[in-house]
Amino acid sequence: MNRLRMVSLQRGENSTKRRPNVARNSAVSAGQDTGRGEKPAPKVSFGSWAFAFGPYSSDPWSFQRVCQYVAEAGYDGIEINGFRPHPHQDDFNSDVKCQKLRQQIESFGLGISGFAPDMTPAPPTVSSEASYLRLIDAARAFCERLGITTLRVDSVSGPATLGEAEYEAQFTRLRNNFTAAAERLARSGVQLVWEFEPGFWLNGPSEVLRLLKEVESDNFGVLFDTSHALTSARGQRQTEPVELLEGGEVEYARLLKPYVRHLHLIDSVGELHDDETSEHLPFGTGSVDFDAVIETLGTAATDLEWWTVDYCFWPNTERDGAAGAPFVHDLIARHRHA
Numbered sequence: 001m002n003r004l005r006m007v008s009l010q011r012g013e014n015s016t017k018r019r020p021n022v023a024r025n026s027a028v029s030a031g032q033d034t035g036r037g038e039k040p041a042p043k044v045s046f047g048s049w050a051f052a053f054g055p056y057s058s059d060p061w062s063f064q065r066v067c068q069y070v071a072e073a074g075y076d077g078i079e080i081n082g083f084r085p086h087p088h089q090d091d092f093n094s095d096v097k098c099q100k101l102r103q104q105i106e107s108f109g110l111g112i113s114g115f116a117p118d119m120t121p122a123p124p125t126v127s128s129e130a131s132y133l134r135l136i137d138a139a140r141a142f143c144e145r146l147g148i149t150t151l152r153v154d155s156v157s158g159p160a161t162l163g164e165a166e167y168e169a170q171f172t173r174l175r176n177n178f179t180a181a182a183e184r185l186a187r188s189g190v191q192l193v194w195e196f197e198p199g200f201w202l203n204g205p206s207e208v209l210r211l212l213k214e215v216e217s218d219n220f221g222v223l224f225d226t227s228h229a230l231t232s233a234r235g236q237r238q239t240e241p242v243e244l245l246e247g248g249e250v251e252y253a254r255l256l257k258p259y260v261r262h263l264h265l266i267d268s269v270g271e272l273h274d275d276e277t278s279e280h281l282p283f284g285t286g287s288v289d290f291d292a293v294i295e296t297l298g299t300a301a302t303d304l305e306w307w308t309v310d311y312c313f314w315p316n317t318e319r320d321g322a323a324g325a326p327f328v329h330d331l332i333a334r335h336r337h338a
Helices: 063-072 095-106 129-146 164-186 205-214 226-233 248-259 290-297 317-335
Strands: 004-007 043-047 077-082 111-117 150-153 191-195 220-225 242-245 260-265 306-309
Touching (some): 043 063, 043 111, 077 306, 129 150, 164 191, 164 220, 205 248, 226 248, 242 248, 260 317
Parallel strands (some): 004 242
């Protein structure tokens, strides 16, 4: 039997009910200066991996096709999946190649919210700093050439029960590699964001918080994904002792608010996809309280340049993905001046 530990953090009092998906009605267009000296509203992007992973892995969409779909659906930008056949840093390793890619994206009227490179050759939990930084440098060059300012990483390694000495050694290696990577990326004005999730090692609330506190770089922060926050708060794929957050994804938002640097939005019921990582569901079909999450995060969310929609592993993304843009634009409008 698993040992459970309830983390006693209370949900905020001002939680509001989720609103239905309605058309975008913001008086301020995403990303445009209001002329009143305030930050522009966040822009909304779409993660291209939704058409490459899971149900789409046997027949992934081309990056061109994804860009066309994203633009026609009303998104402002795209977040680049760095796994082939989508743009891989080793395939776009020159100014000329990246310029062509940038022109391709801009031809659809899209910006780029971030890059999620393929880091599987050097998991930061087990790799030397030199090995990890070689991959980071290739990704950094890609970001520089394309004007990307956010690079997303994870721990690569799956959840595992380790002895105390092995656990601390792996934690130290992960912390040191993330610290070195964040400092290296800072040279290029690219921030490093870590996405914790049930499918990767180090996913308990206290573990996540400890790593965020111990990485010694102002250029490092957390990517807060609403589906992962809910699923992780319910203890999915944690090693013992399992930690539960009574307030779910909203309590997780309160816990991590000081460290949030990037945002992925999608619905969930706190269950796993193929017993691996969080299930991603269309907006309005799960139990994520988006209004309460954004209210809790406050300016940590509303001051971000981008909010990214993440339909990873959803089999009907072609049908349902277009609804994400108006849903999130409306969410922004409701909380912009709250």
